[in-house]
Structure formats: C-alpha cells, structure tokens
Amino acid sequence: MVQKxxxxxxxxxxGFARAAQNAVETAAKTVRNLRWFRVxxxxxxxxxQKVSEYHATVKIYFDLDA
Amino acid sequence: MVQKxxxxxxxxxxGFARAAQNAVETAAKTVRNLRWFRVxxxxxxxxxQKVSEYHATVKIYFDLDA
Amino acid sequence: MVQKxxxxxxxxxxGFARAAQNAVETAAKTVRNLRWFRVxxxxxxxxxQKVSEYHATVKIYFDLDA
Amino acid sequence: MVQKxxxxxxxxxxGFARAAQNAVETAAKTVRNLRWFRVxxxxxxxxxQKVSEYHATVKIYFDLDA
Amino acid sequence: MVQKxxxxxxxxxxGFARAAQNAVETAAKTVRNLRWFRVxxxxxxxxxQKVSEYHATVKIYFDLDA
Amino acid sequence: MVQKxxxxxxxxxxGFARAAQNAVETAAKTVRNLRWFRVxxxxxxxxxQKVSEYHATVKIYFDLDA
Amino acid sequence: MVQKxxxxxxxxxxGFARAAQNAVETAAKTVRNLRWFRVxxxxxxxxxQKVSEYHATVKIYFDLDA
Amino acid sequence: MVQKxxxxxxxxxxGFARAAQNAVETAAKTVRNLRWFRVxxxxxxxxxQKVSEYHATVKIYFDLDA
Amino acid sequence: MVQKxxxxxxxxxxGFARAAQNAVETAAKTVRNLRWFRVxxxxxxxxxQKVSEYHATVKIYFDLDA
Amino acid sequence: MVQKxxxxxxxxxxGFARAAQNAVETAAKTVRNLRWFRVxxxxxxxxxQKVSEYHATVKIYFDLDA
Amino acid sequence: MVQKxxxxxxxxxxGFARAAQNAVETAAKTVRNLRWFRVxxxxxxxxxQKVSEYHATVKIYFDLDA
Amino acid sequence: MVQKxxxxxxxxxxGFARAAQNAVETAAKTVRNLRWFRVxxxxxxxxxQKVSEYHATVKIYFDLDA
Numbered sequence: 117m118v119q120k121x122x123x124x125x126x127x128x129x130x131g132f133a134r135a136a137q138n139a140v141e142t143a144a145k146t147v148r149n150l151r152w153f154r155v156x157x158x159x160x161x162x163x164x165q166k167v168s169e170y171h172a173t174v175k176i177y178f179d180l181d182a
Numbered sequence: 183m184v185q186k187x188x189x190x191x192x193x194x195x196x197g198f199a200r201a202a203q204n205a206v207e208t209a210a211k212t213v214r215n216l217r218w219f220r221v222x223x224x225x226x227x228x229x230x231q232k233v234s235e236y237h238a239t240v241k242i243y244f245d246l247d248a
Numbered sequence: 249m250v251q252k253x254x255x256x257x258x259x260x261x262x263g264f265a266r267a268a269q270n271a272v273e274t275a276a277k278t279v280r281n282l283r284w285f286r287v288x289x290x291x292x293x294x295x296x297q298k299v300s301e302y303h304a305t306v307k308i309y310f311d312l313d314a
Numbered sequence: 315m316v317q318k319x320x321x322x323x324x325x326x327x328x329g330f331a332r333a334a335q336n337a338v339e340t341a342a343k344t345v346r347n348l349r350w351f352r353v354x355x356x357x358x359x360x361x362x363q364k365v366s367e368y369h370a371t372v373k374i375y376f377d378l379d380a
Numbered sequence: 381m382v383q384k385x386x387x388x389x390x391x392x393x394x395g396f397a398r399a400a401q402n403a404v405e406t407a408a409k410t411v412r413n414l415r416w417f418r419v420x421x422x423x424x425x426x427x428x429q430k431v432s433e434y435h436a437t438v439k440i441y442f443d444l445d446a
Numbered sequence: 447m448v449q450k451x452x453x454x455x456x457x458x459x460x461g462f463a464r465a466a467q468n469a470v471e472t473a474a475k476t477v478r479n480l481r482w483f484r485v486x487x488x489x490x491x492x493x494x495q496k497v498s499e500y501h502a503t504v505k506i507y508f509d510l511d512a
Numbered sequence: 513m514v515q516k517x518x519x520x521x522x523x524x525x526x527g528f529a530r531a532a533q534n535a536v537e538t539a540a541k542t543v544r545n546l547r548w549f550r551v552x553x554x555x556x557x558x559x560x561q562k563v564s565e566y567h568a569t570v571k572i573y574f575d576l577d578a
Numbered sequence: 579m580v581q582k583x584x585x586x587x588x589x590x591x592x593g594f595a596r597a598a599q600n601a602v603e604t605a606a607k608t609v610r611n612l613r614w615f616r617v618x619x620x621x622x623x624x625x626x627q628k629v630s631e632y633h634a635t636v637k638i639y640f641d642l643d644a
Numbered sequence: 645m646v647q648k649x650x651x652x653x654x655x656x657x658x659g660f661a662r663a664a665q666n667a668v669e670t671a672a673k674t675v676r677n678l679r680w681f682r683v684x685x686x687x688x689x690x691x692x693q694k695v696s697e698y699h700a701t702v703k704i705y706f707d708l709d710a
Numbered sequence: 711m712v713q714k715x716x717x718x719x720x721x722x723x724x725g726f727a728r729a730a731q732n733a734v735e736t737a738a739k740t741v742r743n744l745r746w747f748r749v750x751x752x753x754x755x756x757x758x759q760k761v762s763e764y765h766a767t768v769k770i771y772f773d774l775d776a
Numbered sequence: 777m778v779q780k781x782x783x784x785x786x787x788x789x790x791g792f793a794r795a796a797q798n799a800v801e802t803a804a805k806t807v808r809n810l811r812w813f814r815v816x817x818x819x820x821x822x823x824x825q826k827v828s829e830y831h832a833t834v835k836i837y838f839d840l841d842a
Numbered sequence: 843m844v845q846k847x848x849x850x851x852x853x854x855x856x857g858f859a860r861a862a863q864n865a866v867e868t869a870a871k872t873v874r875n876l877r878w879f880r881v882x883x884x885x886x887x888x889x890x891q892k893v894s895e896y897h898a899t900v901k902i903y904f905d906l907d908a
Contacts, residue, residue, distance in 0.1 A: 118340040121321035121371070123451035125507065131265035133197035136226065137233045142448040142510060144231035153233075155224035158287035160268065162308075165276035167269045167285075173451070176228075177323065180340060184538040187519035187569070189385035191441065199263035202292065203299045208382040208444060210297035219299075221290035239385070242294070243521065246538060250604040253585035253635070255649035257705065274646040274708060305649070309587065312604060316472040319453035319503070329397035331725030334754065335761045342759035351761075353752035356419035358400065360440070363408035365401045365417075374756070375455065378472060387517035389573065395727035406514040406576060422749035424730065426770070429738035431731045431747075437517070461793035463593035466622060467629045474627035483629075485620035488815035490796065492836070495804035497797045497813075506624070527661035529857035532886060533893045540891035549893075551884035554683035556664065558704070561672035563665045563681075572888070580670040583651035583701070595791035598820065599827045606825035615827075617818035638822070639653065642670060659859035686881035688862065690902070693870035695863045695879075712868040715849035715899070717781035719837065736778040736840060767781070771851065774868060783847035785903065802844040802906060833847070 119177045122147065123156070127169050132158050135172035149179040185243045188213065189222070193235050198224050201238035215245040251309045254279065255288070259301050264290050267304035281311040317375045320345065321354070325367050330356050333370035347377040383441045386411065387420070391433050396422050399436035413443040449507045452477065453486070457499050462488050465502035479509040515573045518543065519552070523565050528554050531568035545575040581639045584609065585618070588634050594620050597634035611641040647679065647705045655697050660686050663700035677707040713771045716741065717750070721763050726752050729766035743773040778840050782807065783816070785833045792818050795832035809839040844906050848873065849882070851899045858884050861898035875905040 126139025136155060144150055157173035192205025202221060210216055223239035258271025268287060276282055289305035324337025334353060342348055355371035390403025400419060408414055421437035456469025466485060474480055487503035522535025532551060540546055553569035588601025598617060606612055619635035654667025664683060672678055685701035720733025730749060738744055751767035786799025796815060804810055817833035852865025862881060870876055883899035 117325045118337060119323040121323065123321075123505075125449040125451065127447045131197065131263065132224075133233075133236055136224075136236075139448060140226075140228055140233050141231075148231075150228040150231055152228055153226050158224075158264075158268075158290075160272075160285050162272055162282040162284055165273075165280075165282055167265075167272050170265055170268075175321075183523045184535060185521040187521065189387075189439075189519075191383040191385065193381045197263065198290075199299075199302055202290075202302075205382060206292075206294055206299050207297075214297075216294040216297055218294055219292050224290075241519075249589045250601060251587040253587065255651075255703075257647040257649065259645050271646060307585075315457045316469060317455040319455065321453075329395065329725065330752075331761075331764055334752075334764075338754075338756055338761050339759075346759075348756040348759055350756055351754050356396075356400075356422075356752075358404075358417050360404055360414040360416055363405075363412075363414055365397075365404050368397055368400075373453075387571075389515040389517065391513045395725065403514060422726075422730075422752075424734075424747050426734055426744040426746055429735075429742075429744055431727075431734050434727055434730075461593065461791065462620075463629075463632055466620075466632075470622075470624055470629050471627075478627075480624040480627055482624055483622050488620075488792075488796075488818075490800075490813050492800055492810040492812055495801075495808075495810055497793075497800050500793055500796075527659065527857065528884075529893075529896055532884075532896075536886075536888055536893050537891075544891075546888040546891055548888055549886050554660075554664075554686075554884075556668075556681050558668055558678040558680055561669075561676075561678055563661075563668050566661055566664075579655050580667060581653040583653065585651075593791065594818075595827075595830055598818075598830075602820075602822055602827050603825075610825075612822040612825055614822055615820050620818075637651075659857065686858075686862075686884075688866075688879050690866055690876040690878055693867075693874075693876055695859075695866050698859055698862075711853050712865060713851040715851065717835075719779040719781065721777045733778060769849075783849075783901075785845040785847065787843045799844060 118180050119151065120180055122176050123173065124176060125171055125173045127171055129169055132170050132172050135170045136174050139172060139174045140176060143176050147178050151177050151179060184246050185217065186246055187241050187243055189239065189241050191237055191239045193237050195235055198236050198238050201236045202240050205238060205240045206242060209242050213244050217243050217245060219243065250312050251283065252312055253307050253309055255305065255307050257303055257305045259303050261301055264302050264304050267302045268306050271304060271306045272308060275308050279310050283309050283311060316378045317349065318378055320374050321371065322374060323369055323371045325369050327367055330368050330370050333368045334372050337370060337372045338374060341374050345376050349375050349377060382444050383415065384444055386440050387437065388440060389435055389437045391435055393433055396434050396436050399434045400438050403436060403438045404440060407440050411442050415441050415443060448510050449481065450510055452506050453503065454506060455501055455503045457501050459499055462500050462502050465500045466504050469502060469504045470506060473506050477508050481507050481509060514576050515547065516576055517571050517573055519569065519571050521567055521569045523567050525565055528566050528568050531566045532570050535568060535570045536572060539572050543574050547573050547575060580642050581613065582642055584638050586636055586638060588636065589631050591631055594632050594634050597632045598636050601634060601636045602638060605638050609640050613639050613641060646708050648708055649703050649705055650675065651701065651703050653699055653701045655699050657697055660698050660700050663698045664702050667700060667702045668704060671704050675706050679705050679707060681705065712774050713745065714774055716770050717767065718770060719765055719767045721765050723763055726764050726766050729764045730768050733766060733768045734770060737770050741772050745771050745773060779811065779837045780840055782836050783833065784836060785831055787829050787831050789829055792830050792832050795830045796834050799832060799834045800836060803836050807838050811837050811839060845877065845903045846906055847901050847903055849899065849901050851897055853895050853897050855895055858896050858898050861896045862900050865898060865900045866902060869902050873904050877903050877905060
C-alpha cells in the first residue's frame with residue numbers, strides 16, 4: 117500500500133478549520149481516496165486593517181489505486 | 183517550582199480549538215494542576231472525501247506537587 | 249517596495265482564529281498598511297483544568313510608506 | 315535541466331529501506347527518469363502491540379523531459 | 381477519542397527498524413492500545429571503531445481507554 | 447479560492463535567482479496561473495573544483511481554475 | 513536495553529544550568545536510573561523589569577528496569 | 579553592548595542579493611548603527627508566468643546607542 | 645490582552661544567563677510591562693583564542709497597555 | 711573531556727543501517743576513539759527506476775586525545 | 777563510496793552565488809574531489825548603513841579517495 | 843576572506859558557559875584564528891541521580907590563513 121501527498125492552500129473567511137476543509141474539498145474534485153491531512157502553515161490576508169481571509173496550507177495524503 | 187510535560191492528541195469534528203480543548207479535558211481526568219499547552223501538530227482524518235475529524239497534538243504543562 | 253514585520257501574541261476565549269484576529273486588530277491601532285500574517289505558535293492557558301484562553305503568536309507584515 | 319519533486323509514502327513489513335524502495339517502485343509506474351530520493355519521515359503502524367508496518371515518506375526527484 | 385504520546389529509545393545490533401520494534405515491544409509491556417509510532421532520532425554507539433548498537437528514538441501513540 | 451503547490455528544482459550557471467527563474471519558467475509550460483514561489487533549498491554542483499551549476503529548489507503556488 | 517524519555521521544566525533564579533539541575537533533581541524523586549538530558553527550550557520570567565526566574569525545559573532519558 | 583533585531587522584507591527585480599540590499603537601505607533611513615543581517619526567507623512573485631519580483635526577508639541587527 | 649515581541653541580543657563576559665539578563669535590562673529602559681523571554685540563539689566572540697563574550701539572543705514578550 | 715564531530719555520507723545497496731556502518735568504518739581508518747553517531751539525512755540514488763544505493767549522512771563524535 | 781562534509785563561510789561584495797563560489801574555491805586549495813554543496817545560512821555585513829559583504833555558509837561534499 | 847567551521851562538544855561540571863569555553867580552548871590548541879562560536883546543542887550526563895556534567899556542542903568559526 118502506497119500513499120501520495122499533495123500540498124494545497126485553502127482559504128476561508130471563517131477560520132483555520134474551514135480553510136483546511138476547503139483545501140480538502142477542492143482536492144476531492146480531482147483526486148480519489150483521500151485519507152488524512154497535516155497543516156504545514158497557517159496564514160491570512162489583512163484588508164482595511166482587518167483579517168479578511170484565513171489560509172491553511174495542508175499536505176493531503178491519498179491512497180494510490182492498486 | 184518544576185513543571186512536567188505530557189503530550190496528547192485531541193480530536194473534534196468542529197475544529198482545531200475544540201480538539202485542543204478535548205486533549206486538555208482528557209488530561210485533566212488523571213493529572214492535577216494543568217497550567218498551559220502548546221500545539222505541536224494539526225492534522226485531520228478524511229472520510230468519504232470530507233474532513234471527518236480535526237486532530238490537535240498538544241504538549242500540556244502541569245505543576246508538580248510540592 | 250519594502251515590508252516590515254512585527255510579532256504579536258493575540259488572545260481569545262473562542263479559538264485560534266479569533267486570537268489571531270485580536271492580534272491583528274491591536275497592531276492596527278498603531279501601524280498602517282497591514283497586509284498579511286503568518287502564525288508562528290499556537291498556545292493556551294488552562295484554568296481550573298479547562299482551556300481559559302487560546303493564544304496565537306503571529307508575524308504581521310505591513311508596507312512601509314514610500 | 316529542471317527536476318520535479320513528488321512526495322510518496324511507501325509501506326513494508328520488513329523495514330524502512332524496503333518501505334522507501336516500495337515508494338520508489340510505485341512512483342516508477344507513472345513517472346519516468348527518477349533520479350534520487352530523500353526521506354522526510356519514518357513512521358509505522360502497530361497492530362496487537364507489535365510493529366505491523368514500517369512507513370517511509372520520501373521526496374522523489376525526477377528529470378523533466380527536454 | 382484521545383491519544384497519548386510516549387517517547388522511547390529502542391536499541392538493536394541489527395538495524396534501525398529492529399531498534400524501533402524493540403522500543404515498541406518494551407512499551408507494550410506496560411501500555412495498552414498502541415496504535416502507531418514516529419521516528420524522531422536515529423543514532424548509534426561505536427565500540428572498537430565499529431557500530432555496536434543502532435538506536436531509534438520513537439514517539440509512540442496509544443488510545444486512552446474510554 | 448484555493449492554491450496548489452508544486453516543488454521544482456531549477457538549475458543555472460549564473461546564480462540562484464536565475465536558477466529559481468528557470469524552475470518557474472519550466473513549470474509555466476504545463477501549469478497555468480502561477481502566483482508566487484518560496485525557496486526551500488539552495489545547492490550546487492562542483493566540476494573540476496569549481497561551481498558548475500547553481501540549484502534552487504522552489505515551492506511554486508498556483509491558482510486552481512474556478 | 514531500552515530508555516524512556518520524560519520532559520520537565522526546571523526553574524532557578526541563578527541561571528540555566530541550575531534550572532536544568534532542578535529539573536533533574538525533581539525527576540529523580542520519582543524515576544530511577546536517570547542517564548542524561550537534552551535542553552529543548554530556555555526561557556525566563558520577568559518581574560519588575562528584571563529577570564526573576566530562568567527556565568530550562570529538558571528531555572530526561574532513563575533506563576527501563578530489565 | 580546590546581543589539582536589537584528588526585525583520586524586513588526587501589524586493590528587487592534583479593535577484594536575491596539586491597532584494598536584501600533594498601531591505602537594508604530602507605531600514606537605514608530610520609535606524610542607526612546597522613551591523614549585519616541574516617536571510618530568513620527567499621520568495622518571489624510571478625506575473626504572466628515569469629518571475630517579476632525577488633523577495634528577501636532579512637533579520638537586521640543594529641547596535642543600541644549607549 | 646495582547647503581547648508584543650521584541651528580539652534583542654545581550655552580551656556578557658560571565659555567561660549565557662547574564663547575557664540574557666543584560667538583554668532584558670536594556671529593553672526595560674524603553675519598554676514597559678516586560679513579562680517573559682525565550683532564548684533563540686546562544687553564541688560568543690573569541691579573542692586571542694579564548695571566549696571573550698557570551699551572546700544570548702532573546703525574544704522578549706511585553707503587555708501592550710490597555 | 712572534549713569530543714569533536716565529523717560529518718560523513720555512507721553508501722550501501724542493502725539499506726540505511728549498512729550505509730551508516732560504512733560511514734563509520736571509513737571514518738575509523740583515519741580517526742581514533744570514535745564513540746557514537748547521529749543520522750542527519752537519509753537519501754538514495756535511483757537507477758533504471760529502482761533504488762540502487764541507500765545513503766546515510768551521519769555526524770560521528772570522537773574523543774580528542776588527552 | 778563514502779563522502780565527507782566540510783562547512784565553510786565564503787564572502788563576496790557581489791552577491792550570494794559569488795560568496796558560495798569563493799567558499800568552494802578556497803576549499804579546493806586543500807581538498808580534492810569536491811562534488812556538490814548545500815547552502816546552510818545566508819548573511820551579510822553592513823558598513824556605513826550599506827551592505828558591504830554577502831556571506832554564504834555552505835556544506836561542501838567531497839569523495840574520499842579509495 | 844573565508845572562514846571554516848569545526849564542531850566540538852565541550853564538557854564542564856560547572857555549567858553551559860564553561861562547557862562552551864572548554865570546547866573553544868581545546869580547539870585553540872590545534873586551530874589558529876578562532877573568531878566566534880554558535881551553540882547547537884546543550885546536554886548533560888546524570889550520575890547517581892544528579893547532573894554530573896554539562897555538555898555544550900558548539901560550531902566554532904575560524905579565519906583561513908591568506
């Protein structure tokens with residue numbers, strides 16, 4: 117059994133968990149058999165002196181088809 | 183004054199803060215005088231192509247009884 | 249174009265995203281042209297065996313006036 | 315000359331070197347011109363209180379076709 | 381579901397995988413429900429100018445009883 | 447908005463900036479909407495006791511099409 | 513031969529070496545066969561604008577009884 | 579003798595050394611007695627599929643006046 | 645409650661703890677409400693083949709006035 | 711008692727432990743009193759789409775003669 | 777085949793690539809069979825408020841004679 | 843101007859600064875033009891449940907003769 121890793125940056129205006137979820141949901145459109153993720157960076161954009169976006173960079177691990 | 187450190191992985195389906203809180207609340211059942219924690223890893227499980235669990239690995243610091 | 253970096257610890261009793269937001273909003277009182285932030289540490293205080301505060305240490309990047 | 319990097323988790327019940335080799339052999343099915351790898355994580359699964367699988371996460375570098 | 385982490389140094393004169401396995405088997409004598417491990421350090425002792433022992437420091441994750 | 451990350455090693459006999467540029471230009475042949483890059487490793491090859499190539503490993507971030 | 517690792521924060525108003533020593537002496541009250549330690553963090557408390565305590569976080573390695 | 583550290587991101591369309599130099603020259607407008615710098619991050623912006631800016635994040639150390 | 649972080653290099657010919665203390669005492673001349681510090685680097689100068697100065701780089705955390 | 715550190719890359723076609731052993735045995739030809747080693751990097755060469763060499767970079771610690 | 781590693785700091789007033797090249801050329805005077813290098817630190821000296829020297833610390837890998 | 847780096851572990855029963863000083867003084871017996879050092883690891887030996895030795899691993903930088 118072998119897994120492959122893809123790195124994705126998800127964005128949300130609610131928080132870091134939602135940003136990670138958006139990264140996973142985007143990956144899910146093109147990759148099958150997603151299994152787990154690890155956060156590698158948490159960042160955010162500031163607009164008009166307020167946080168306007170939360171960013172979560174995640175490594176997503178998925179099973180390769182047999 | 184000396185503190186000891188214990189490392190625990192908490193899980194939640196709401197987000198990372200709740201996962202850290204669950205780690206602390208579980209530690210609190212068996213260890214007294216918990217003082218603070220530091221996150222060392224944020225991860226999550228993916229089921230049916232969606233995030234099903236958020237995991238927070240935390241180092242929890244507690245005072246040793248005098 | 250040059251940016252400067254300032255490091256701030258924000259606190260919240262709701263979660264890590266709100267703690268980061270509080271750090272940014274405090275920086276916004278004295279620094280103009282804030283652009284983005286990166287989380288460098290997530291921690292928290294424990295009171296009476298429960299999480300009482302979430303802390304987010306963030307590096308905040310802002311444009312220097314021309 | 316430019317190389318690209320892909321990250322893969324190989325599994326083995328013999329040891330870490332065999333796990334890395336399995337990662338490389340799986341990558342070799344879909345990618346040409348593999349050149350070298352670097353281990354980024356060594357982990358393992360425990361079943362019935364014994365190590366049942368060794369995991370090696372490897373970054374694999376391959377030449378892009380001219 | 382919450383997991384706890386314990387850090388153990390296993391020793392072997394055969395190799396790193398066997399050293400990790402010895403760490404796990406020693407932990408298994410006193411802790412139930414071991415699930416997985418991550419290697420944090422690989423070292424070794426040299427005696428009479430030859431490697432006499434391989435050491436693997438591993439973080440071992442186990443489920444806390446409900 | 448979600449970004450994906452690809453890791454590429456560029457080579458140049460002029461310097462590190464040119465090596466990074468070559469990595470980006472190669473990625474640009476097959477990936478659209480490149481936005482920024484971060485250097486993760488600077489290395490080089492030595493031939494006949496002189497530096498013959500500078501290598502820059504870069505993570506390149508690009509927008510996923512909506 | 514297997515060693516276990518425990519992480520402890522020692523405190524002193526004299527300096528970092530004394531703080532590490534206090535961590536070891538506290539661990540020695542409840543754990544046998546301590547062998548060596550590694551410093552993982554050096555910190556301190558400031559009271560009335562002066563350093564009032566030096567803190568040394570140490571990983572302490574001890575032999576498990578055969 | 580005590581030094582203070584300030585972190586600045588310099589930008590250039592020529593290369594990383596020039597980006598570091600721009601960071602230093604901007605700091606020099608408001609801070610005296612600059613002594614040395616250390617690079618903490620090398621990044622860049624991509625426009626129309628080409629590198630349009632090199633960024634160097636540098637920690638700049640300066641002497642505090644006696 | 646929000647804290648700000650400043651990074652300072654203290655120097656001493658006695659040792660690392662005294663160097664950290666000097667960093668804190670210099671910061672105390674211009675910043676109020678210092679709370680704690682973390683060591684990020686320990687270095688030293690060598691003159692005539694002997695250590696002539698110990699340097700401690702410390703991040704100092706202070707409360708922002710309400 | 712003072713130890714010196716030398717860094718060596720050993721190679722093997724069997725596995726990582728044998729590669730580390732080869733590094734130690736080569737160092738032993740020119741340096742006396744080798745005591746222990748720590749792995750700093752595990753890599754490998756790929757030839758014809760298979761792993762042809764395992765590389766272990768090790769820091770080797772040896773006693774200086776009194 | 778075994779390689780040894782030596783760490784050298786090269787200096788240049790032109791840029792980082794030239795500083796690395798100077799490190800390699802100095803090592804080449806006393807060591808044979810240099811193969812490649814990896815940058816571990818980029819720094820610089822500031823004189824009269826301008827960058828006067830770029831420094832590149834590089835690990836240089838060379839083949840040991842058979 | 844080029845500097846070379848050597849890594850040495852000094853030992854003391856007084857503290858970490860003295861251990862670093864011993865490392866430097868031992869290096870000074872065989873290497874000229876020592877300039878500065880950086881601590882890379884602080885460790886210690888425990889005998890009879892007390893700290894019996896403090897160890898400081900230091901990278902020592904020295905000028906190469908012209």
